[in-house]
Amino acid sequence: MKGLTTFLLLGVVAIMQAQPATNAPTPPPRNPSDVISIFGESYSNISNINYNPNWGQSGMVNTAYDPGTGNLVMAYTNFNYQGTDFAGNPQNASAMEFVHIDIWTSNATVVKFTPIDNSGMGPSEVLVDVPLVSGGWSSVDLPKSAFTGMSWNSVFQLKFDGQAGVTPSNIYLDNIYFWKNPAAPGTDATLSDLQVNGATIPGFAPSAYNYSYGVPGGDPVPQITSAVTNDPNATITSITQASGIPGDGIVKVKAANGLDTATYIISYFYSSPTNPAPAPTNMNVISMFSDAYTNVNVDTWNTVWSQATYVEDTIAGNPTKKYTNVGFNGIETTTEPIDASGMTYLHMDIWTPNVTTFNMKLVSFLGDGFQGPNGDSEANLNFTPKIGEWTQLHIPLADFTNAGLTSLDDLNQYIFTSSTPFGSGILFLDNMYFTTEIVDVEDVEDAKRKIAFYPNPAASGGNISTTADVVRVEIFKLNGQQVLMANTSTLNLQGLGAGVYIVKITDAKGKIHTEKLIVN
Structure with a gap:
């Protein structure tokens, strides 16, 4: 015992x-x-x-x-x-x-x-x-x-x-x-604080000398408003403001010994688009997100297992999905899976200031839920987006099936990855839908030539004017009904109620340009 x-x-x-x-x-x-x-x-x-x-x-x-x-x-x-x-x-x-x-x-x-x-x-x-x-x-x-x-x-x-x-x-x-070991007395040329527009720059550290600073699209060039040395005997020798975006703001520091120096560089970039994505004109669609169509039910735009920060944003009055700190992000329609077997393309408009490799994955649960007896099927495709402008991805669904996706009639997950850089990607998403129609090439040409109208949003009863000479301007409801038309570069919106419309512009060369108009 x-x-x-x-x-x-x-x-x-x-x-x-x-x-x-x-x-x-x-x-x-x-x-x-x-x-x-x-x-x-x-x-x-x-x-x-x-x-x-x-x-x-x-x-x-x-x-x-x-x-x-x-x-x-x-x-x-x-x-x-x-x-x-x-x-x-x-x-x-x-x-x-x-x-x-x-x-x-x-x-x-x-x-x-x-x-x-x-x-x-x-x-x-x-x-x-x-x-x-x-x-x-x-x-x-x-x-x-x-x-x-x-x-x-x-x-x-x-x-x-x-x-x-x-x-x-x-x-x-x-x-x-x-x-790190401390600097010897008189050799410290670091800053204890560095402010832009009156606030310490995000992620500031005295030993970090290079910063990327995102500026919302259309905002003016930020200004360096304060730089404070760690050693009170050190000297700020110069502050150079950026002249534009992209551009650099530069602070130079000299230590008390007059020998050691440090240079802090703030590189400004536009972190969001100035203008919304081009207005879609495809008619036969299954829309997940677009204010041009009636959207199907989406359970989540940011699954709990995603490595990304998600918010709803608005670009010039146009609802847009915004993702930051992107490694990968999951979107799910598990409650009501999408049957895209009758569709031929997946369309997505994306805008990014820094993602150079974008990966898109479709996942089918094959009719019996996640990891059911039938198993799951998926396929990945890689893309290189344009930086700082909208990229229209109009992806043949055959590319997914050729890459290994065995079924399109039970799509449950849509996973995108910022492969480069991973974990710090910034991405805006609009107009995500399946369609049987090819991409509207004229919309792409519109974006290249930047023929549009202003103001947008516009007030009911006010005027809109185009940015170039045109032959005709037409305004349609989202159901395709024409509500206004003019043969001049200026069109009065008298009688037009608040809402979203499609503006069709015919230029002097006979080319067609389309854009969304928001009327307040």
């Missing part, structure tokens, strides 16, 4: 020892410009962090585990792998020299770690072994050089991976941060 009691007591002690009861070593004081903190209580952590994104992992995350000391650590229980996501606040850690991790475990045998970078410079991730101490804290500083080839220009995720060892396991983490 005594032996059994001793065994049970030892078992209880072993269980109690399976969790940390002490704090990790306290990090030393550091200048804010020398550290980017992701988790811990010693430094200010960056904002907008998701410590438990859904990556299909087996474990659970507790960001407020107290080992009994009052200092909170992060617990990964039932751990196989785990991510941390801050895609909405990516960090330029290129000037950092190390990443620090405090880790405690009693049963993990192998834990690997990598930052994940979506800048497109070098590999996006490189897994590196984290030294472990069984039953104790291991305080680790991994040098940037260990992550061979990584730039750390835009770190937006972290990953811990234990799959090469015992799984599942339990690990405890504290003090996760990037850091």
